Amino acid sequence: MMETIDKRLTVPKKTKITNLVEKMYLAEKEKFKHRLSMARKITIGLDIWTKKGLTASFLAAIAALVEESKEEWGIPKEKILTIITDNGSNMVAAFHCNAEEDSSSEEEISRIVMRREKKTKVQSAVCIMLIHVTYETLERRTPCVVHTLQLVVNMIQKELTINRLLGKVRQLVKLFRKSSVATERLLQQCGLILIKDCPTRWSSTYLMMSRALELKDHLTSVADSMSWDSLLPSEWQKVAILKDLLLPFAEHTKVLESDTNSLSLVVPALLDLRNHLSEFSLAHARSYRDAATLAQKMSANMEQRFSCFLDVTANKLSPLAAAACFVDPGVSAEAIVENNDEGIQNLLKVAEDYITRSVPPRLQVEEQVSENEEEEIVDTVAPETTHCPKRPRFRFFSPSRPSRPRTSEASSIRQEIKKYKEGLSHAANTEESGMEFWISQSSTAFTLLKPLALDLLAMPASQAFAERVFSVTGDLTRGRRNRARTTLERSAFLKLNQV
Known part of the structure; x- marks a missing residue:
């Protein structure tokens, strides 16, 4: 490279490069702070x-x-x-x-x-x-949320019979990954290799089972050619059942690990997983009792770990997830507003109360002042047309001055919440995201609710x-x-x- 460079070029020293990098870093840091x-x-x-x-x-x-x-x-x-x-x-x-x-x-x-x-x-x-x-x-x-979900998923390792089956799958995967001959034969047949699970990688157990089931016929064929023991048909069937158990967890994990715009999906995801575990335990209560029992234990563990998002009586209740879900029209209508479950309706009330409290009192006062100013304009015009008695010069000090009707501090934000809920069913039918919905809304229609909704929807869940x-x-x-x-x-x- 140096032979092709113009000989008149003076190559900068290490100190010069370091100073340039430091200058760039400081400039970009100031931009980020801004x-x-x-x-x-x-x-x-x-x-x-x-x-x-x-x-x-x-x-x-x-x-x-x-x-x-x-x-x-x-x-x-x-x-x-x-x-x-x-x-x-x-x-x-x-x-x-x-x-x-x-x-x-x-x-x-x-x-x-x-x-x-x-x-x-x-x-x-x-x-x-x-x-x-x-x-x-x-x-x-x-x-x-994702870390907590994986703690629930890790309960699969604590069931003795299921962990023994997973150990067989891991051993088979280990044999393939250590043998270049077996890996080459598997690649020749299907163009894929097996995935090894890792305790520090999310959904890795599901991915290992899913890939093994996908390559089951090829895997069995290569294992027979290598004189290795494979899984029995009944064991393969049980692996498929476990895959179905973990599939919704893997799907929600993939969505919730996003850097932004995922907090509004926490409540519907948890409700969906709770229903999944309930249906799974009922469907396999007779045929696969150990898997059904595991689903019941995972459900109880979820109730305990996620009480901070779903249980309105919990001391550690965080209303952020419910509030973010409420202001996302794409999920709130189905997950919260139109859900008749008493617990969900209580969660909706907590979300509305949090949104009401989150609006700064100063903004609410300014909103009231603007409304009162309009009343003043009407009042000043009224005497000319109705021949009312002349007002005193310093009417604000007059003891006979009629008192203005005062609204409560939260009346404006409550009105905006009511207006948003009335149009929620129509907004939920559109394909636009929650952020797009609020960006398209007029600031005059939702003066107080729009900024807070955008803040909540921008939050990550992980x-x-x-x-x-x-x-x-x-x-x-x-x-x-x-x-x-x-x-x-x-x-x-x-x-x-x-x-």
Whole structure:
């Protein structure tokens, strides 16, 4: 390459390139901070990661690092709708904020964190700092829906008979993946290979069973040629049953792991999965009792884990998912508004109350002032036509001044909610998304509801994007590329933002 370059070119030194990259990073960082400052609301997705070589750990001072990041990127506390994390005890302790958790003493919360961080005295000191920061922030935490779903799916590994069957499938997959001869024969017959499940990959057990069933005939043929034991016909049938059990979980996981615009789908997805497990357990109660029993246990586990989204009596109830579903016309009519179930109707009421409370009082007052100003215009014109007595000069100080009819603070937003519900059935029949629907609505028709609806619909249901960031940082720190924190942050930022 250098031989074809013009000899008059002066090749820049490493320092010059580094300075150019740093300049680009700072410029793009300022652009991103400006975009954040223009946003009405922000959702934080959070996860933990340790650099390879253990040169930097981010397991202890979670809340402190969040506060540091918020200050660095200029994110005020009032802009944060929620912080989405997994269900680790350190995450729960860092962002506890409901009444049940707030009643705990510092010693109780400290013990929760210490169980995860009892390696050194230094880490213990850091954990104490975490507790103090937690009491200052009290950010509302929302559990990652996809992580929680996978905890329900992992119950399939706890059933003895089912786990034994999955072990046979894994052993067969392992034999194929370790044998180049078997893999080549399988490729020649069908052009595909088997998939191995991984405990850290979502829906991997379903994908393993699905691919094995897809290649069942070819797999059996190659296994016979290699003198390997394959599954019995009854075992293949049971694998198919388990695949049907996990299929809806895999489909909803794929949708809910989206970076944005997925929170409105949480409630209908959970209701759909709950009905699926109920129907599955009834359909296979006699023929496959162990699978039916597993479905019942998964249903009970779902009720417990997702009470924060579906149970209006739960102490940890988060109205965000129900509110996002309500303002999405594509799903709310069928999932909530037209559902006669008492629990769903109570959830609808919680969603409406949350939306009403979320509208700033200042905006509601301004709305009332504009309405009152119109009344004043009518009042000033009325004396000329009706020959009313002349008003006093300082009429606002007059004790005989008639009092204006005052509406309640939430009357305007309640009226907009009622108007939205009246046109909901028509809006649900269109093919446009919830975001497209609200963008097309006039700001004068939904002055208060439209901005809040757009904020809710833009929220993700998972913090999976944080894990994708860690995949990038893992690639950037492999081998000798184990960069320092500043360099790693710069490289990851530029790569993720495609600069």
